[in-house]
Amino acid sequence: MSKAAPADKQSNSQIPIVIKGLCKDFGENKVLRDFSLKLNKEENLVVLGRSGSGKSVLIKCIIGLLKPDSGKIIVFGNNVGLLTHHELDMLRTQVGFLFQSNALYDSMTVRENLEFPLRRHWFELSQQEVDDMVMEALNNVNLGHTADMMPAELSGGMAKRIALARTMILRPKIILYDEPTTGLDPVTAREIEHLILQLHIKYKTSSIIISHDMNCVKNTADRVVLLLNGKCYTEGTFEELKNSEDENVRQFFE
Ligand SMILES: Nc1ncnc2c1ncn2[C@@H]1O[C@H](COP(=O)(O)OP(=O)(O)O)[C@@H](O)[C@H]1O
Numbered sequence: 048m049s050k051a052a053p054a055d056k057q058s059n060s061q062i063p064i065v066i067k068g069l070c071k072d073f074g075e076n077k078v079l080r081d082f083s084l085k086l087n088k089e090e091n092l093v094v095l096g097r098s099g100s101g102k103s104v105l106i107k108c109i110i111g112l113l114k115p116d117s118g119k120i121i122v123f124g125n126n127v128g129l130l131t132h133h134e135l136d137m138l139r140t141q142v143g144f145l146f147q148s149n150a151l152y153d154s155m156t157v158r159e160n161l162e163f164p165l166r167r168h169w170f171e172l173s174q175q176e177v178d179d180m181v182m183e184a185l186n187n188v189n190l191g192h193t194a195d196m197m198p199a200e201l202s203g204g205m206a207k208r209i210a211l212a213r214t215m216i217l218r219p220k221i222i223l224y225d226e227p228t229t230g231l232d233p234v235t236a237r238e239i240e241h242l243i244l245q246l247h248i249k250y251k252t253s254s255i256i257i258s259h260d261m262n263c264v265k266n267t268a269d270r271v272v273l274l275l276n277g278k279c280y281t282e283g284t285f286e287e288l289k290n291s292e293d294e295n296v297r298q299f300f301e
């Protein structure tokens with residue numbers, strides 16, 4: 048890796064994510080303006096913000112899908128902006144990303160969807176190892192029986208769980224969740240939150256959870272950062288923010 052040892056040699060000792068002074072514009076639309084954040088090891092950090100505030104842009108910058116205009120994103124000691132295409136690909140095996148849309152491949156079965164990242168990144172695995180990992184991933188989300196189903200046959204909650212299983216299959220040390228409960232009914236949303244916490248404990252992951260679902264924030268966050276006007280406006284525990292008298296914070300609890 049540029050200016051650093053390979054990410055896998057560092058990940059146990061380093062802070063998962065440090066973001067400093069991140070700026071991202073789309074023409075006149077200044078979305079992120081000097082945004083800074085630190086994700087601590089084994090922390091579930093929620094980034095709370097209104098629709099259109101730049102939450103998805105933030106996580107796309109972290110995984111290198113969008114290029115910031117300025118600022119630094121350091122993941123396990125690696126400056127994402129300085130990585131080559133190949134290095135970025137390697138880093139993405141350690142940083143799982145759960146898309147809001149799930150992004151399952153419609154023409155592939157559930158099993159094939161889960162095999163896809165394994166075949167792409169870990170091509171030395173035997174068929175038996177691939178099968179075992181797929182089953183473990185499916186069992187982690189209590190959907191062992193769906194391996195031969197097509198995505199179109201899954202309910203919204205099941206599709207989210209399969210997408211989560213696929214995200215987890217490479218055992219990433221960091222997971223970025225983009226609105227994991229948006230669009231789900233309350234019961235299913237609570238199931239997804241429960242899974243997020245279970246997988247966090249089982250695999251000792253560090254996570255950024257993007258949300259404006261206050262139940263999701265309450266149930267998952269160790270700490271909450273409020274993204275407002277492109278900046279980290281304030282941060283604290285859910286209870287601290289809930290008790291805030293600041294108008295800009297209060298509006299999320301009303
Ligand atoms: N690829 C893009 N090109 C132009 N504008 C974009 C792009 N992606 C996001 N934006 C704009 O950036 C702002 C923040 O978007 P987004 O991060 O998706 O919001 P949210 O907080 O709801 O996830 C919005 O005004 C959106 O229109």
Ligand SMILES: [Mg+2]
Nearest residue numbers: 102103104225
């Ligand atoms: Mg979004």
